[in-house]
Amino acid sequence: MRPDLFHALQAKRASRRRSIDQWFRRLGLFLTLTTLGILGILLLNLAMNGLARIDWNFLSSFPSRRAGEAGVLSAWVGTLLLMMVTAGAAIPFGLAAGIYLEEYAPKNRWTDFVEINIANLAGVPSILYGLMALGLFVYQFQFGQSVLAGGLALACLVLPIVIVATREALRTIPSSIREAAFALGATRWQAVWHHLLPYSTGGIATGVILAMSRAIGESAPLITIGALTFIAFLPPAPWVDHVPFVSFDWLFSPFTALPIQMFNWVSRPGEEFQANAAAAGLILMVITLSMNAAAILLRRRAQRNITW
Amino acid sequence: MKVIFQGCFGAIGVAFGLSCAVGFAEGVVKIDGSSTVYPITEGAAEDFQKETGTKVTVGISGTGGGFKKFTRGETDVQNASRPILESELKAAKESGIEYIELPIAYDALTVVVNAKNDWVDTIRVSELKKIWEPAAQGKIVKWNQIRPEWPDKVIKLYGAGSDSGTFDYFTEAINGKSKASRGDYTASEDDNVLVQGVEGDKYALGYMGFAYYVAHQKRLKALAVEWDDKKGAAVRPSEQTVLTGSYNPLSRPLFLYVNLKSLEKPEVMKFVEFYLAHVETLAQEVKYIPLPSSAYEKVRDRFKKKKKGTAFAGHGDMAVPIDEILSRPLVP
Numbered sequence: 001m002r003p004d005l006f007h008a009l010q011a012k013r014a015s016r017r018r019s020i021d022q023w024f025r026r027l028g029l030f031l032t033l034t035t036l037g038i039l040g041i042l043l044l045n046l047a048m049n050g051l052a053r054i055d056w057n058f059l060s061s062f063p064s065r066r067a068g069e070a071g072v073l074s075a076w077v078g079t080l081l082l083m084m085v086t087a088g089a090a091i092p093f094g095l096a097a098g099i100y101l102e103e104y105a106p107k108n109r110w111t112d113f114v115e116i117n118i119a120n121l122a123g124v125p126s127i128l129y130g131l132m133a134l135g136l137f138v139y140q141f142q143f144g145q146s147v148l149a150g151g152l153a154l155a156c157l158v159l160p161i162v163i164v165a166t167r168e169a170l171r172t173i174p175s176s177i178r179e180a181a182f183a184l185g186a187t188r189w190q191a192v193w194h195h196l197l198p199y200s201t202g203g204i205a206t207g208v209i210l211a212m213s214r215a216i217g218e219s220a221p222l223i224t225i226g227a228l229t230f231i232a233f234l235p236p237a238p239w240v241d242h243v244p245f246v247s248f249d250w251l252f253s254p255f256t257a258l259p260i261q262m263f264n265w266v267s268r269p270g271e272e273f274q275a276n277a278a279a280a281g282l283i284l285m286v287i288t289l290s291m292n293a294a295a296i297l298l299r300r301r302a303q304r305n306i307t308w
Numbered sequence: 309m310k311v312i313f314q315g316c317f318g319a320i321g322v323a324f325g326l327s328c329a330v331g332f333a334e335g336v337v338k339i340d341g342s343s344t345v346y347p348i349t350e351g352a353a354e355d356f357q358k359e360t361g362t363k364v365t366v367g368i369s370g371t372g373g374g375f376k377k378f379t380r381g382e383t384d385v386q387n388a389s390r391p392i393l394e395s396e397l398k399a400a401k402e403s404g405i406e407y408i409e410l411p412i413a414y415d416a417l418t419v420v421v422n423a424k425n426d427w428v429d430t431i432r433v434s435e436l437k438k439i440w441e442p443a444a445q446g447k448i449v450k451w452n453q454i455r456p457e458w459p460d461k462v463i464k465l466y467g468a469g470s471d472s473g474t475f476d477y478f479t480e481a482i483n484g485k486s487k488a489s490r491g492d493y494t495a496s497e498d499d500n501v502l503v504q505g506v507e508g509d510k511y512a513l514g515y516m517g518f519a520y521y522v523a524h525q526k527r528l529k530a531l532a533v534e535w536d537d538k539k540g541a542a543v544r545p546s547e548q549t550v551l552t553g554s555y556n557p558l559s560r561p562l563f564l565y566v567n568l569k570s571l572e573k574p575e576v577m578k579f580v581e582f583y584l585a586h587v588e589t590l591a592q593e594v595k596y597i598p599l600p601s602s603a604y605e606k607v608r609d610r611f612k613k614k615k616k617g618t619a620f621a622g623h624g625d626m627a628v629p630i631d632e633i634l635s636r637p638l639v640p
Contacts, residue, residue: 065351065594145367223369226340226377230350230366232357254336254365264368267498268347269523269595274500 043285050278058279062232063261067272070265072280074231078147078255079216079287081235085151085251086215090158091208097159098166098204103192122160129157130224138225145226147235148251153221158211165207169200198302205299209292216288219259229264231256258284335575340367341374341387342473344415344517345562347594349387352583359582362575371473375565379405384570385580388563389415389473394622406568406640409618410580410607411633412587414597416518416545417478417558419531422510427451427458430532430542433482433557439465439513441483445490451511459511465493466505466514472497478515481557503528515558518545519595533558550597553629561633562596568616584608599630606634616640 061071097118105111133153143149173196181191197204235253239246258280265277339349346368353364369377371388378386379399392400392409400407419436421428435454438444451458468475470487475495480486494505499520506512507527521530533555534542549555564583570576584607591598599607617638 062354063350064354065347065590226367226369228340228365228367229346230353230364232354233363264343264346267343267500269499269517269520271523 046278046281046285049275050280050282053275053279054282058276059283063230063256067268067270067276070273070276072258072261072283074234075256075258075261075280076283076287077234078227078231078257079259079284081147081250081255082151082154082222082257083212083216083291085148086154086158087208087212089152089155090162090211090215093155094159094162094207094211095166095204098163098170099192099197101163102167102170103188103196118160118163122164125220126157126218127220127224129153130221132156133221134225144252145228145254146252147255149225150222150227150255150257153225154215154218157218157221158215161211161214162204162207165210166200166204169203169207170196172203173199201302202299205295205302209295212291212295213288216284216291217259219257219263222257222260223263227260228254228256229260258287335362335573337362337364337385337573337576337579338383339365339385339387340369340377340383342371342389342562343368344389344473345387345412345564347519348413348562348587348590348596349385349564349583351590351594352579352586355586356579356582360575360578362579364579375399378407378565378567379403381405381567381569384567384573384576386565386567388565389560390477391563391620392565392618392622397618397622401640406616407618408566408568408611408614408616409638410564410566410584410611411561411599411603411630412564412583412607413562413591413599414550414559414630415562416550416555416597417474417481417515417560418518418521418545419513419515419533419558420506420521420528421513421531422506423527423529424510425529428531429529430534432534432536434536436482436533437484439463440467440479440489442488442490445492461511464505464509464512465490466502466512467493467495468499468502468515469495469497474499474515474517477560478558481560518550518597521545522595547597551600551630559597561599561630566611568614571614580611584611603630603634610634 057069058071059076060073061069062073063075064070101111101115101118130153133149133156137143137149137152138145141149143152177195177199178191181195186194231254235250235255236247238248238250262277262280262284265273265280337353339353346366349366353366356362357364366387367374371390374383374386375388375392375396376399377383379396380403386407392407419431438454439448448454449462450460451463452460454463467489468478470489475489476486479489483489494502496502499516502514502516503520503524506514507524521528530545532542532544534540543549543555545555545558550559553559564580566576566580571580584604588598588601588604598604615638617640619633619636619638621639
């Protein structure tokens, strides 16, 4: 082939490749902006409908049949307590399962089977977790329709997400790190605890954020286990003035949560309750975003000290 | 990181170690059941708690879901948008639950069309059946198929979702069998969705609870309903027509069921007394139709004498005037 022809052909190919690259860049940008736009419109809509309703009274009042007097005190406290139980159960169990499956378990048909099932569990409709929790936690373990039962139901719901995220995070760590640790005589546990876990904090934290964000918006499993809609008192405080100074009675207290309150208000007749629902939605968003921000901050701090 | 992990594990250990045996059973009045009755009960619970400080909780598991808990003795009071059914009576008997049945208000299912609809004002029960019966699915799709003089336009249908008591009652009253309905319509458990649908479509027809119609009556038109054998006697839903029993078959009573054993707890006794003393104004406030004052007196008397049992013997025939409901013999 003549060299000038060859160069011309090459230049043509290169320009085509570049134009594909450019096109993808534009497409990606467009889709990203669309996604952000949808989120923006959603937030704007919520804010327009609900912002006027949010004040100290709304945050510090119990539900009421009068839309103007109704508030979300029992709902946001319930949501926070639920999230504490959910995080307290889902994070340690999910981490332990993820670490075991990725670092300890032999690779055979049995573990393949378990792996596929965990992935499938992540897609099971949430109401089924509610039914399971009703049978197991509410009746079998006699936890009743309590914060504990609700939190554990949500923990089961998000456990697969935490497990999968943990495994993915561990998998991204180069095996040279493990080998180096073993070469120096570390046990598997030491390798996990001193090296693998700290290095994978970022991935795990992301998984936990996703899991919690899913759990906080769920209402179906909570309604199934019998969470309440009208409750005008708060669970007992977690601290008391006598030994041992902490109390876990709140775990067994009846509760409501923000998504349930929203669900109820959305289905009420009249415009005023719709504003309440939007306002409760905004508060839910704020709680979710601040939870995420806290997790990102934590992740940053954990990663600061890592040098490979 | 380490601290966080240890904190998590520690917290769980302590939680289970310290408080596994603790229950939460101090004087709380527990109520669950129908979401239709919920607004009235919410009002009673709110005011009662403000006045006495006694804790009251109300859930919305639906009438069926609530009865499951009630017949197991888990709740003190049950909100119901239909009478107790035979299977539920059996469950109650098995767990030794006795109850008092208290009618507390009326709800009128309202057939609505768009405010711009100028060709229909009254509709016959047989026409409603023609529209909504299972056999209509895919066949009755235009207005002029129902009455020839109505426009040759596609009719858009909006109705209750199959999990709601409204659906059970409407299908029972119109199609003669509970849950028998065509399926090709826009269904929602949330009546506000139905309101929006009918508001936005000139050729729409739907049914919903009276309270939802009242809240949007500027943009909706409620149809008068007439029996085929009583031509010219079409009745529009209103407080009067419901109370006299003339708005039928689409008006239904709402009930409170009280566990007889729970009345040994003074807070439950006081709550129901409070409820019955204030239900008339509460029902009006949330746009339901209260019973006549004389009926409330009978209901209060029934409660005072702790007359147990149901007036419906496990069947759901509810399109009866309130006086008849209250004078029927009660069977356990």
